[in-house]
Amino acid sequence: KVAMVFGQMNEPPGNRLRVALTGLTMAEKFRDEGRDILFFVDNIYRYTLAGTEVSALLGRMPSAVGYQPTLAEEMGKLQERITSTKTGSITSIQAVYVPADDLTDPSPATTFQHLDSTVVLSRDIASLGIYPAVDPLDSSSRQLDPQVVGEEHYAVARGVQQTLQRYKELRDIIAILGMDELSPEDKQAVARARKIQRFLSQPFHVAEVFTGSPGKYVPLAETIRGFKMIVEGECDALP
Structure with missing residues (x-):
């Protein structure tokens, strides 16, 4: 009904x-x-x-x-x-x-x-051509608890948020002085954060009209594993 x-x-x-x-x-x-x-x-x-x-x-x-x-x-x-x-x-x-x-x-x-949860859409992320344009720092969920989602899921999610937050803090420095003025650790954090941004743009069925890419379902376990590889540096050698 x-x-x-x-x-x-x-x-x-x-x-x-x-x-x-x-x-x-x-x-x-x-x-x-x-x-x-x-x-x-x-x-x-x-x-x-x-x-x-x-x-x-x-x-x-x-x-x-x-x-x-x-x-x-x-x-x-x-x-x-x-x-x-x-x-x-x-x-x-x-x-x-x-x-x-x-x-x-x-x-x-x-x-x-x-x-209980909020999904915040960002104009800045949409301007980068990333869809769905969800801001992972402003979005939240009470379900993000190790007793609910498990220790690994929780740890990976927090690691992703910390990396993105560090990148957000460094944006002004990058805009004024450039990447060369950053420490090796900060350069690494920026590179990983940019990979995470692109990884968050995996093809959604609801975003086909914006991206032109056919939607694809990705199991939760694979998504967590992918983020874990980026955060832990296993993908640092990739562009």
Whole structure:
């Protein structure tokens, strides 16, 4: 079964504010009937925006960046209702618009507090022709725990993040002084980070229209092994 609830941008803000709550109430009803629900929200920022407009109409004093003073409360009331019970479950996937690509903006920052995992798309990575343009440093998951994914997976993932973070720190130096001014260790870290960037662009079925390369499924074990080889230097001799 599929149920859809719409809130058009030309409708009053009060209507748009209730759209997410209405959809969630329907999801809760299906869950209580013993069903497993996949709850899509596109876009959760519109819920925040509608709340901001309603708050202004009520004459409330705005908080940071002009948002309503009740932002955290309103977001909590929505997000904390997305939960599973003994009879059914609700799993939510939400698109989150980030104003000016600022992840510290109160709206996305408040939303992220309630999410188990986030996949952040980056304009900078897309400009390099790497698809899907996922930023591995800004993205996160509570499942990245050695007790959940295993010691090897966890260690390799952290090693990849550390290498990419070091590369990010060195970018300004490289842009101003060039690669020649780096230490041998930093040159090695940069080379490995660039390999990791390209390795993250392996052909996805959903990215065929952007890359022109046919999608290919890669088993998780092979992906972990590939990253481990790069991080540990087994691929240093390769261009």
